Amino acid sequence: MITLFGWEFKRREREEPVSFSAREIDDGAAVVAASGAFGTVIDLDGTVRSEGDLVTRYRLMSEQAEVDSAIDEIIGEMIASEFCVKIITDDLKQPDIVKKALEDAFSEVIELLNFRHYGYNLARQWYIDGRMYFHVIIDENNLKDGIQELRYIDPRKIRKVREVIKRQVRGGTVAAADATLTQTKNEYFIYSEKGFNAGSRYMQGAGPVSSGTNGIKIAKDAIVHVTSGLTDSLGTTVLSYLHKAIKPLNQLRSLEDAAIIYRLSRASERRIWYIDVGNLPKLKAEQYVKDIMTKHKNKLNYDATTGEITNDRKFITMLEDYWLPQRDGKGTKVDVLPPGTSFNQFDDVLFFQKKLFCAMHVPVSRLDPDNLYNADVATGITRDEVKFGKFIDRMRVRFSQLFIKVLEKHVVLKQILTIEDFQKVSPYLQFDFVKDNFFLEAKEQQILMARAQAVMAMMPFVGRYVSNDWMSRELLKQTDAEIEQQDELIAEEATNPQYQMAMGTGEDGQQDPMDDPNNPAVISDPNAFFTPPDVKPPKANGASNGAANGSSKPAAKKNPDKKQGMRFKNVASILSKGT
Secondary structure, eight states, X not given: OOOOBSOOOOOOOOOOOOBSSOXXXXXXXXXXXXXXXXXXXXXXXXXXXXXXXXXXXXXXXXXXXXXXXXXXXXXXXXXXXXXXXXXXXXXXOSOHHHHHHHHHHHHHHHHHHTHHHHHHHHHHHHHHHSEEXXXXXXXXXXXXXXXXXXXXXXXXXXXEEEEEEEEEEEOSSSTTOEEEEEEEEEEEEEEOTTOOOTTOEEETTTEESSSSOOOEEEEGGGEEEEEOSEEOTTSOSEEOTTGGGHHHHHHHHHHHHHHHHHHHHTSSOEEEXXXXXXXXXXXXXXXXXXXXXXXXXXOEEEOTTTOOEEEOOOOOOTTSOEEEEEOTTOOOEEEXXXXXXXXXXXXXXXXXXXXHHHHTTOOGXXXXXXOOOOTTOGGGXXXXXXXXXXXHHHHHHXXXXXXXXXXXXXXXXXXXXXXXXXXXXXXXXXXXXXOOOHHHHHHHHHHHHHHHHHHHHHGGGBTXXXXXXXXXXXXXXXXXXXXXXXXXXXXXXXXXXXXXXXXTBOTTSSBOGGGOTTOHHHHHOGGGGGOOTTOOOOOGGGOOSSOSTTOXXXXXXXXXXXXXXXXXXXXXXXXXXXX
């Protein structure tokens, strides 16, 4: 019996389903064959060591100025403030007491992660590394207290291993047409304090079989493991969001270095000395040129203090003069090499800089200090900003797996839910992050106003050519659930006196004269708009609640239960008065 370090939940015994197609899991676990009587050798030199090298490369990339600025823009948009996330259980079909217990447990999870103070750092580390590991520490003598501590683990020191059982079965009429049935038997983690070095081998149940790095096996439930969801083409190596920026960053650095070298080498004028060597042989011609160079480059200095004479030789470099021999009796002459003239052309550098930002999904306009956003101009919102907002939302959804996995262990330990029940509940849990993307918000408001104007334009055709349901679905783009929810709210508000009168009308249903900007009294007295709530303006032409304009006919009573056309008629009246 192999003993794992840590703890694990007791799950209901059930047979793992067998399939000819292996389950696609993006956790990057090393898949090995299940152990037999003599154990199984696990080779960790391949993907594990390469993943460690990738994490190191990602961290070195984050130290570059352009990459650091882009990461700060992404994480700053993702984690807006210290109180940035809360759990939403509206879609959860459970009693209110269960919802309240989940909300309280989530508050404790936020405290365990210290998310209010280190939320930005956690999200940044997860974004750079592409993976995150936490050791879940509990009090085994008092499990109902839940998780006691979450301790961060360097991803270069730990790796998940999945043992599978594969067997060949005959499939089809052709004898060679075999299929492989795959079944997961066990999952655990291997931790190495010194990291995974070359030459390390681990044998299950027998410990290390070579002088490589020592490690321990940890139970699956004792570790919280969250990845970026990105893998390589083979699906075996987890990648970071920075992986696509490796090549653009290297190209940008190479081009910047080349530009600097060109500036240094062509910054100043240099002389070209053509030395006439006549008919001297090659060796003597070269020696003659060297003598001329030494003659002009040697500098004798006299030190008056010590009386010594020093020879300060000036060696020829790429930044100094050129000495070239020539024949055919042209004589010795000196020419001048002019400096470079293309110092201000950085189009190539800017191209690769934009390419780097595009690889990181960051709008280039955000990193340009001269490009300021004007909130009053909704048409100035670029498509890149909308795509950037959607990219941030996808990252939030993926990062929320950290909350779900920690919350699962916490509520199961506190016996709020069983592990099987939580797996049924978790798909309905949502997390609301505080958003401060004014670009995306302004775009949404622009779309909403365009839809409202379309509704106003179609109002004369409601009831004759189109229906209210068509308006809700085609113009307002409401779903069935949203239509049902809005109908219930409208029916509820119809019985509320606050919503029974449209804006700008009095108790008798007539327009309040003090809300009419064209009223002479309002024009002469602008303060008439600010009438105290307890002072009511007089009725127009002596109108009362029972009669209007001297008519003895009583005012028609309102029917709050009448809903035909009420939704869009109220919207039309509110929009017309508001404009």
